[in-house]
Amino acid sequence: MKNRYNIALAVALGLFGMTATSCTEEALKPTVLAEEERTAPVVSLDGSYVFVEETINEEMEITWAPVNIGVNVGVSYKVEMGKAGADFAEVVELGITEETALSVARKDFNKGLLTLGLQANKVDNVEVRVVASFANYSGFEPMSSTAATVEVTPWADPTAFPDLLYLAGSFQGWNNANDVTVLNSIGVGEYQGFYLFHEAETWFKILTKKGAWDSQWGERGGADGILDPNDGSDPDALYYTGAGFYKIYVNFATKEYSVTPVTWGVIGDATPGVWNDDTDMTYDPATGTYSVTMDLNDGQIKFRLADGWDVNLGDDNGVLTPNGPNILVSAGNYTITLKVEHDGAGAYSYSYTLVKN
Numbered sequence: 001m002k003n004r005y006n007i008a009l010a011v012a013l014g015l016f017g018m019t020a021t022s023c024t025e026e027a028l029k030p031t032v033l034a035e036e037e038r039t040a041p042v043v044s045l046d047g048s049y050v051f052v053e054e055t056i057n058e059e060m061e062i063t064w065a066p067v068n069i070g071v072n073v074g075v076s077y078k079v080e081m082g083k084a085g086a087d088f089a090e091v092v093e094l095g096i097t098e099e100t101a102l103s104v105a106r107k108d109f110n111k112g113l114l115t116l117g118l119q120a121n122k123v124d125n126v127e128v129r130v131v132a133s134f135a136n137y138s139g140f141e142p143m144s145s146t147a148a149t150v151e152v153t154p155w156a157d158p159t160a161f162p163d164l165l166y167l168a169g170s171f172q173g174w175n176n177a178n179d180v181t182v183l184n185s186i187g188v189g190e191y192q193g194f195y196l197f198h199e200a201e202t203w204f205k206i207l208t209k210k211g212a213w214d215s216q217w218g219e220r221g222g223a224d225g226i227l228d229p230n231d232g233s234d235p236d237a238l239y240y241t242g243a244g245f246y247k248i249y250v251n252f253a254t255k256e257y258s259v260t261p262v263t264w265g266v267i268g269d270a271t272p273g274v275w276n277d278d279t280d281m282t283y284d285p286a287t288g289t290y291s292v293t294m295d296l297n298d299g300q301i302k303f304r305l306a307d308g309w310d311v312n313l314g315d316d317n318g319v320l321t322p323n324g325p326n327i328l329v330s331a332g333n334y335t336i337t338l339k340v341e342h343d344g345a346g347a348y349s350y351s352y353t354l355v356k357n
Contacts, residue, residue: 033070041067041077041100041130041145051110051155060109062094063101067132067143074098076133081109083116084125084149089232092116094128113154117217117229120156120189120253125149156253158188162208165191165250168216169204169237172346177211181346189253194262194311196245198288198342203237206250206257217255227255243285245340247306262306264290264338270299270329278307281338290338293357300326303338303352313338313350320350333357 042065049060062079078096082088092112095102118124127147134140165183168176175181183191183206206227209215217227218235227250228235240246240259250257265278271294273279281290303320305311314324320338335355340348 031070033068038070038143039065039068040143041065041132043079043128043130043145043148045128045148045150047149048151049106049109050153051106051113053155053157056107056110056155056157058106059103060106061101061103062128062130064130064145066100069134069140069143073134076135077102078131078133079104079128080131081112081116081126081128082147083118083231084127086231088127088129088147090116090229107157110155110157111160113152114157114160114253117227117231117255118152118154119226119255120154122254123151123153125151156189161185161189161252164210165252166207166210167193167195167204167248167346168207169202170199171195171197171202171204171342173344175345176207176213176216178346179210183248183250189251191250191252192310193248194245194305195248195346196340196342196348197240197243198285200241200243200285202240205235205237208252225256225258227252227257244283245305264303264305264340265307266292266294266301266336267304268299268301268326270296270301270331278304281336288340288342290340291335293333293335295333296329296331298329298331300328302326303350313352315352320352327354329354 044063064077067075076096076098077100079094079102080088081092081094082090092115094104094109094112113126114120116126127149129147130145131142133142163185166176166178167181167183168174168178172178172181181195183193186192206217207215214230216230216234218237220228220235238259242261245262245264247260247262249260263280263283265280267273267275267278269275271279279292279294281292283290303313311322313320313322315327316324333356335357337353339351342348
């Protein structure tokens with residue numbers, strides 16, 4: 001009997017020990033926090049940055065307190081930046097890490113500011129947030145930190161700007177992949193081009209990427225001379241009235257732009273202004289021609305646009321061509337006519353007549 005009692009007691013104690021151990025392990029096992037108890041990352045970033053060429057190759061660090069959902073699962077943190085007050089409609093990704101800190105090159109941060117449309121050398125604000133994702137744990141949606149607002153002054157980094165800007169508008173069939181209607185770089189972040197608006201009203205937009213409407217720039221809230229980006233919704237098109245040639249200028253560092261009417265002129269040693277000053281011609285939108293009646297001396301002439309040599313025309317074996325040879329003339333009073341023909345896609349052809357009166 002005694003042995004049976006001892007055996008029964010041992011079994012009972014063993015079962016009790018197993019139960020106690022199991023309860024202890026269950027109590028120590030991590031549990032998923034209730035949704036209202038979970039905490040998102042908390043980002044920490046200095047309040048003000050001025051970007052200048054001298055320090056553009058240095059690093060800056062963004063840190064944050066980790067996410068807490070009650071269980072230790074693999075967490076990936078993505079750091080994003082957006083314009084202040086825009087609710088991250090347009091986002092620049094600064095990096096992804098599994099740590100709670102990210103080192104970002106000031107050059108890359110500054111490029112992100114310009115990508116978002118901030119003006120160089122002007123104080124502005126952006127917001128930075130950290131988004132935690134749980135790739136190995138399907139039970140949770142990503143959790144985002146509260147945005148940290150940062151005051152910034154971007155630098156006009158010459159490597160941060162595209163080689164060309166593209167135009168798409170009513171004057172060329174709204175073709176956003178047109179290689180002809182472009183603005184060429186004339187300096188750091190500066191672009192310029194000359195185009196004929198052949199209708200009484202013209203609408204157009206500016207793109208930083210060929211064929212990509214999401215890279216379009218236009219206006220919001222009326223014409224103020226400052227370009228506005230596609231920040232989740234399309235900006236309004238730039239609008240101009242009056243047919244004729246226009247010079248389109250963009251400073252993409254400051255986002256300023258101008259559209260200025262320009263005219264063709266006659267220049268050369270046969271003209272009163274010789275090679276220094278044009279004699280302006282008058283545009284007739286009904287015929288698509290520029291004309292002027294003037295006295296010429298024996299000598300040479302050329303046509304040029306906007307009082308400059310960026311666009312000039314000469315006679316190459318009877319064909320008026322850009323940068324062509326000078327046109328020989330004899331003395332007399334002439335009516336000079338320049339006809340500009342437009343193919344509807346942004347390309348031009350030119351012809352001229354000199355009629356002696």
